[in-house]
Amino acid sequence: MTTTEILFFILTGIAFFSGAMVVMSRNPVYSVLYLITMFFAIAGHYILLNAQFLAVVHIIVYAGAIMVLFLFVIMMLNLNKETEPHNPPWVKIAAVVAGGMMMATLVGALKQASGPLTKTNYDTTIGTVERLGNVLFSDFLIPFELSSALFLAAMVGAVMLGKKNIH
Amino acid sequence: MPLQWYITLSALLFGLGVLGVLFRRNAIVILMCIEMMLNAVNLLLVAFSAHHSDPHAQVFVFFVMAVAAAEVAVGLAILIAIYRNTRTTDIDFLNQLKH
Numbered sequence: 001m002t003t004t005e006i007l008f009f010i011l012t013g014i015a016f017f018s019g020a021m022v023v024m025s026r027n028p029v030y031s032v033l034y035l036i037t038m039f040f041a042i043a044g045h046y047i048l049l050n051a052q053f054l055a056v057v058h059i060i061v062y063a064g065a066i067m068v069l070f071l072f073v074i075m076m077l078n079l080n081k082e083t084e085p086h087n088p089p090w091v092k093i094a095a096v097v098a099g100g101m102m103m104a105t106l107v108g109a110l111k112q113a114s115g116p117l118t119k120t121n122y123d124t125t126i127g128t129v130e131r132l133g134n135v136l137f138s139d140f141l142i143p144f145e146l147s148s149a150l151f152l153a154a155m156v157g158a159v160m161l162g163k164k165n166i167h
Numbered sequence: 168m169p170l171q172w173y174i175t176l177s178a179l180l181f182g183l184g185v186l187g188v189l190f191r192r193n194a195i196v197i198l199m200c201i202e203m204m205l206n207a208v209n210l211l212l213v214a215f216s217a218h219h220s221d222p223h224a225q226v227f228v229f230f231v232m233a234v235a236a237a238e239v240a241v242g243l244a245i246l247i248a249i250y251r252n253t254r255t256t257d258i259d260f261l262n263q264l265k266h
Binding site (some may be wrong): 004005008012015016019020022029031032035038039042045046048049050051054057058061062066069070073074076077079084085086087092094095096098100102103106107109110111118123126127131132135136139140143147149150152153156157158159161162163164 | 168171172173174175176178179180181182183184185186187189190191192193195196198199200202203206209210213214216217220221222223225226228229230232233234235236237238239240241243244245246247248250251255256257259
């Protein structure tokens with residue numbers, strides 16, 4: 001077993017365990033903390049896949065910004081173990097059966113996927129800022145500019161919704 | 168690294184996200200499980216990008232991240248507005264659109 005494969009299995013184990021703990025944790029604060037662990041494991045996978053810039057952006061955007069927002073909202077609303085609603089047992093069993101069948105179907109369907117799954121002319125520099133910047137500002141310039149409009153709309157909407165009602 | 172391993176991993180993570188949406192009743196945890204599903208898809212895009220030596224898929228990951236950030240900002244603002252009025256984030260209680 002090579003070092004890369006060992007790292008792959010360690011990161012996969014961390015990602016799957018913390019993903020399961022996000023669903024299982026009683027306290028929403030623990031869910032957020034386990035989700036941060038999962039994001040770091042996924043960032044490790046990105047580095048293994050030669051997507052170094054994406055790994056850094058992933059940590060900054062997800063673990064840095066989005067998860068702080070979640071943690072802040074959970075603590076502001078003071079949600080904890082006592083206020084957590086619980087489903088009746090039959091709903092939980094039904095959810096586990098449905099989710100497990102979805103998982104099995106996805107794995108089974110994707111395992112049958114055909115096509116060129118072997119590496120062809122492998123290039124280790126595709127994840128660098130230079131290559132990604134070239135693609136982003138030549139082929140995807142209009143979507144890039146539109147995403148700024150999306151952010152502005154989301155920001156204005158969040159402020160409008162967050163304001164107290166004016167009567 | 169075989170591509171099938173990454174396919175299996177992201178299918179498992181996506182399944183966990185679906186399970187969380189079905190399993191939990193707290194709306195904030197459901198938003199977090201949606202983030203998990205988006206991350207599974209991102210991981211698959213990066214794996215395909217690495218195996219085909221094509222940076223285009225990694226640009227799509229950027230756009231998924233941008234949309235996810237906007238979605239979380241608006242979603243959490245909506246949840247706070249709902250919490251102010253109803254004092255709960257239980258999705259079984261939040262079915263007023265039905266009545």
